[in-house]
Amino acid sequence: MKHSTLALAIVASAGFSAGALAQAKEQFVPHSYYWVGPFAASGSGIAGGAIDYLNMLNERDGGVNGVKFTGEKCETEYNNARGVECYERTKKHPPTGATLVHPLSTGITYSLIEKGTADKIPIVSVGYGRTDAADGRIFPYIFPLITNYWSQNTAKIKFIGMREGGMDKLKGKKIVNLYHDSAYGKETLPVLEAQAKMYGFALTNIAVPNPGNEQQAQWLQIRQIQPDWVILRGWGVMNPTAIKAAQRAGYPRDKILGVWWSGSEEDVIPAGDAAKGYIAAAFNVSGTNYPVIQDIMKHLYAKGKGEMDDKSRIGSAYYNRGVVFSIITSEAVRKAQTRFGKGQSMTGEQVRWGLENLTIDDAYLKKLGATGFMQPLKVSCLDHEGGGAVKFQQWDGKQWKVITDWIASDQKLVRPMIEASAAQYAKEKGITPRDCSKEN
Amino acid sequence: MLYREAGQFKSTYAEDQQIFPIRQDRIAVAALLLVAFIVVPLLANQYWLSAILTPFLIFALATLGLNILTGYAGQLSLGTAAFMAVGAFMAYNFVLRMPWLGVIPSFILAGVCAAAVGIVFGLPSLRIKGFYLAVATLACQFFVLWAIQRIGWITNYSASGVITAQKIVILGYVFDTPARKYVLTLAIVAVMALLAKNLMRSETGRAFMAVRDMDVAASVIGIPMMKTKLLAFAISSFYCGVAGALFAYTYLGTVEPEAFTLDLSFRILFMVIIGGVGSILGSFLGAAFIVLLPIFLSVLFGAISHASGMEISHAVVSNLELIIFGALIVFFLIVEPHGLARLWQIAKEKLRLWPFPH
């Protein structure tokens, strides 16, 4: 059985890439996420949202201009090697290979950067991934869309400034950056140092060893420092542990500012009452009161076809994030079809063009039914981020309440850093940056 | 009937001491190497080359390393992933800072660095034994990962600590396609496996096995404990270091410290136990089993859900995969505690008589 299954896999993946089945009119999207392990709660939520939205489009509209989405789920266990294996297994799937890939892991994104570029498959890392890939001249196939870690960080400092009464009031204030001791956690150190110099606040960086279920020493240090604000850059169990440890140390939770990967229901519910007042950033909101979510309920769950077993998770921050992922996927395909053939299956290379020329403004959002749900997006050759703004929400014990409007990031500070880092990568790899004016 | 050594006479000492004394074995191994080096890269598709065969070879090399330490020398170690991490990051640094060295010498030097780390963390083995030693090697595992993340020089001061491996250029020939990377990995692993086999048949190997079986008696007959144990750690870490370098260069293309967690150490230990403790062939068999099993389960469940048309939530599927993986490990340990190598040995014994019953 083993041999025949694997032989089938060889035949299937080796034979069909020529696009011989042009009449298939399907768009294949791999769903390589994680449903087990320490991050299963977030992974399964995002996967549910992503898969549901595409299925809803199939049901409601017949796909994008008649081209229906097909998908294959693959378990990556948040592990680089598994992520690469899932990518290799699904990249040549008929009819036109993988449309694009959402790795949902910064580590897997890094591993796929060269492979995706060589295979001409866009790697989309919404709200995570390699920050300097926002410079599309050097990373044509990598899209850290909507907002990246550095942009978000500047928006957070802006928020703190807002709360303190102005950016000039930041001078002399003490901010502690409590971060997860990993690649993800360390990404924002340079941009924080740059802002500390610029605005004159005292920055202390405190690392929490993986997985972060023991933070007493760190919070005792925080108690000693007595900062005005604590930025929480956590992941998984580190988040509720931090909130509880803050309670134990007597630190007010409404002075703790979490990143968007520390700002979901799964992060605060285990902390119970301790989490009341905790503020977190978000590039998408929670809630089911949006036409997109209502449509998913109507077309899928009413017919018993939804992904989530536990319906109460629909509308959670992670579920909605998955929906945002798939909105990007479907609209990039739609845009690609305007140039390469309406109603045809798009290849990864064509979808790349679609992503790079994707503009989602307010009117477009209204048509999608996502006003207020996600921010407007404008991607270009130069700017693979496309957005840069975040909202802030506060947990009141039962749900997240949005407390600000979209706060833009400080691109004046961030963009030069991105370009410098990307240029260094280009030098190391011998990549000639594209000339964006020559592209259309 | 076919597999017999009747009629094969040895007339020189060299012939008598061959690794494969039976002619049929030599033919089989030669055919296997021919297929592996020539037929597979030509015929296999990219998925198999880059996602199955290359990691299999790399993990087999790491398993070889751990087998030398745990299987032959009897020192239980859970720090394998840390040694791989040292090899990966040091290889990156050598290629980055001394590009005139070349890739292969960089790998070798990276292995030497890993060996140095191995010697330092092997020092407790002079005093501590058994499970206590295993847990002590965990100190190595966590410390090395912490050091890699703290010392900015190691990751070339990258903000996130993730490094991308450079292109492999040997004598002007670029190894960038999956087939070429596979052949390079295969060549390195084959050479090192041969070295390991011969090392274990030599005096060093016998000293290792003596230390494993009864170290007090070994020291009584004159085998130097410190030198032998530390040599075992050094050689084992060298192998793991080269495996780590290959992991970064020919497989993933990037490395971050989180890729080398305790989980990986446990996986390699699984490969040792399931393949067969103290067996070179067992290292390859165990690595194949552990690399292929999750993929096989995943493809199997995919096929089942397609065929039956049932919509099972993927959370259920993934958890079932995990349960079955664990259950199969336990089952295997119950059924054949000496590992796949023992099964192979039994098969060879039966093959000698086949097709006759006795």
Place this chain on the structure above:
Amino acid sequence: MNVAFFFEVLIGGLLAGVMYSLVALGFVLIYKASGVFNFAQGAMVFLAALTFVSILKMGINFWLALVITLGVMVVLGIGIEKIVLRPLVNQPPITLFMATIGLTFVLEGLSQLVWGSQPHGLELGIPDVPMEWLSQKWNINVSQFELFAAGVAGAMVAGLALFFQYTRIGRALRAVADDHQAALAVGIPLKHIWAIVWAVAGFVALVAGLMWGARNGVQFALTFIALKALPVLILGGFESVPGAIIGGLIIGASEKLAEVYVGPMVGGGIESWFAYVIALMFLLVRPQGLFGEKIIDRV
């Protein structure tokens, strides 16, 4: 150097150490009686906590849920002993160890398969806030919950000590831990004893799961608690219950003190390896742990 702060770190460390000991106790029990290093203890803690919380969410009364979960853990313990360990009875310890790692995967998958992957909060009625009068008087923050957990741990150790010392089954357990063959010769039913030990270990796992779940929330990362307990075990010795407590106190205190005072000098995050290095230092002086049984090699 702020003296009050030093005491706060020290006391906090000692209390954290007690929490580690809670988990280490489960390891010690099983190792003492059957010689198996049960790596699956972490997964058992997670399964116990998750089962308890999920049953609570179904609306069942707290104490009834506790009893049901205890029943589940006991059945699980007996089942593990029968299905996994008995067939592996004479294998080398490393095979048994690997079997328990395989078991860890099974238990982790099973927990999330049956109860889902959502994290849960767990409230035991004792808020995790600093004690008021200590905080006011001497500016030392000591969490009420941690004191409660320390009390629970102390009660459990005392209970176990009494159990081992004064009951028949306890004596039989000690006999089995000493020498299997001799115990058999005297007529002690080995299989029953092993089943009882695993059941007691399941109970310990439940208590540890409740304490840690209340502290950090009940989610998958609870399984990593086992890694925190390992240095405690090697410092205290694998077979010693007082060793688990003393080891826990030493590890907890030194770890926190090091992280607060030494950590900032080297960039922080040293907690991940410091406990192990401390245990290693102790081992170099006493290779079998502080209270462990001396390893006698017969040549």
